[in-house]
Amino acid sequence: MIDNGFIELINLRKELAKAEGSRDFVEYMLKRDELSSNIFEGWKDELRSYIDILNNKRNELAKRYLNMNELKPWDEEYLKSIIAPSLNKKVDMTDYYNILREFFLNFGINLDNFNITYDIFPRRNKSEWGYNFRIKTGEDSRVLANVKNRYSEYKTLLHESGHAIHSFLQDPNEIILNKGISGIITEGIANLFGSFIYDKLFYINFFNKEVEEEFEKIKEYEKLSYLKFIGNIFFDHELYRNEIFSLEDIYNLYFRVYEDLFGDKPLEEEPPFGYRIHYTTHPIYMHNYFMGDVTCEMLRKVFCEKQNVENISEKPTEFIGFLIEEVIKPSGLYKYEELFEKISGEPFSLKWYF
Numbered sequence: 333m334i335d336n337g338f339i340e341l342i343n344l345r346k347e348l349a350k351a352e353g354s355r356d357f358v359e360y361m362l363k364r365d366e367l368s369s370n371i372f373e374g375w376k377d378e379l380r381s382y383i384d385i386l387n388n389k390r391n392e393l394a395k396r397y398l399n400m401n402e403l404k405p406w407d408e409e410y411l412k413s414i415i416a417p418s419l420n421k422k423v424d425m426t427d428y429y430n431i432l433r434e435f436f437l438n439f440g441i442n443l444d445n446f447n448i449t450y451d452i453f454p455r456r457n458k459s460e461w462g463y464n465f466r467i468k469t470g471e472d473s474r475v476l477a478n479v480k481n482r483y484s485e486y487k488t489l490l491h492e493s494g495h496a497i498h499s500f501l502q503d504p505n506e507i508i509l510n511k512g513i514s515g516i517i518t519e520g521i522a523n524l525f526g527s528f529i530y531d532k533l534f535y536i537n538f539f540n541k542e543v544e545e546e547f548e549k550i551k552e553y554e555k556l557s558y559l560k561f562i563g564n565i566f567f568d569h570e571l572y573r574n575e576i577f578s579l580e581d582i583y584n585l586y587f588r589v590y591e592d593l594f595g596d597k598p599l600e601e602e603p604p605f606g607y608r609i610h611y612t613t614h615p616i617y618m619h620n621y622f623m624g625d626v627t628c629e630m631l632r633k634v635f636c637e638k639q640n641v642e643n644i645s646e647k648p649t650e651f652i653g654f655l656i657e658e659v660i661k662p663s664g665l666y667k668y669e670e671l672f673e674k675i676s677g678e679p680f681s682l683k684w685y686f
C-alpha cells in the first residue's frame with residue numbers, strides 16, 4: 333500500500349479538506365454525510381465501562397481455545413471457526429437465489445418483482461469484496477460478490493440483497509430525497525438482514541435446531557468483539573489528523589489508538605492495519621457499519637416493544653411495514669441524528685448497542 337502511494341493519497345485528501353474549508357478530512361467527510369463533527373466525542377468514555385468485560389472475555393477464550401494468555405488480532409477469525417464450526421459448513425451455492433427468495437418471502441418481499449442481477453461466483457481478478465451497485469433506483473440493481481461454497485458466505489448475500497431491496501423500496505421519483513439517505517441507514521438495513529444468518533428463519537434451510545446454541549454463542553461473541561471495530565474507525569480518523577511520513581508512523585499511530593481505546597500493549601509484530609479496502613477506497617466510512625448496527629439494535633428494541641414480541645422473526649411482515657413507514661420513507665427528509673432521535677426518543681449513543 334505504501335509503495336503504491338497510500339501516504340500520497342492521505343496527503344491529497346488532507347489538501348482537499350483544507351481547500352473545502354474544513355478543519356480536517358474527517359470533518360469534511362462527516363459534513364458531507366450531514367453528521368455532527370463531534371459525533372464520536374463521547375464514544376471513548378462510553379466504551380470504557382465495557383473494556384473490562386471485553387478484555388476478560390477475550391482472555392478467557394484465548395485460554396480455553398488457543399491455550400494462550402491473550403487474543404491477537406489475527407486469532408479472531410480462527411476463534412470464530414472454533415466457536416461456530418457450522419459457519420464453515422460446505423453448502424451448495426448454486427441454489428442461492430431460491431434460498432434468498434424463500435427467505436425474503438417471510439417478510440412479504442418477493443425478489444422476483446425486483447430487477448436484481450447477481451454475479452456472485454469467483455473468477456479471475458474479481459474483487460473479493462461484496463458490493464451492491466444501484467444502477468437506477470427502482471429499476472436496476474446489481475449484486476457483485478465472490479462467494480465460496482460455505483454457509484457463512486450467505487451473510488454477504490443477505491447483506492447485499494438487503495441493500496438491493498432497500499433501493500427498490502424507495503420512490504424513484506424522489507431523486508433529491510433519495511440522495512439524502514444516510515449511509516448509516518443503508519448499512520444498518522443491510523446488516524440487519526445479514527444478521528439473519530444466525531436466525532432459525534434462515535438457517536433452517538441448512539441446519540436443524542442443533543446449531544441454536546452454537547449460533548447464540550457466536551452472536552454474543554461477535555457482538556462483544558465488534559467493539560474492537562471502533563479501533564478501525566478511530567485509527568482511520570487519526571490517519572488524517574497526524575503527520576504521516578512512513579510506514580513506521582502508521583504503525584505507531586495504530587498502537588497509540590488501540591492502547592488509548594482498549595488498553596492494548598503494542599504488538600511485537602507489524603499490526604494488521606490495512607487489510608480492509610476502506611482505507612483506500614472508502615475513507616471515513618466504517619462508522620456507517622457500526623452505527624448502522626447500533627441503529628439496528630435500536631429499531632429492534634423499539635419494534636419489539638411496540639409489537640410486544642421478543643424477536644423480529646415473530647412478526648416479519650409487520651417489521652417490514654415498520655421499516656418502510658418509520659425509517660425508509662422519512663429517511664431522506666432528516667439528518668441521521670434527527671431521524672434516530674425521532675424514532676427512539678433519545679439521541680444517538682452507544683448504549684443502544686447493549
Ligand SMILES: [Zn+2]
Pocket residue numbers: 491495518519522
Ligand atoms: Zn453494505
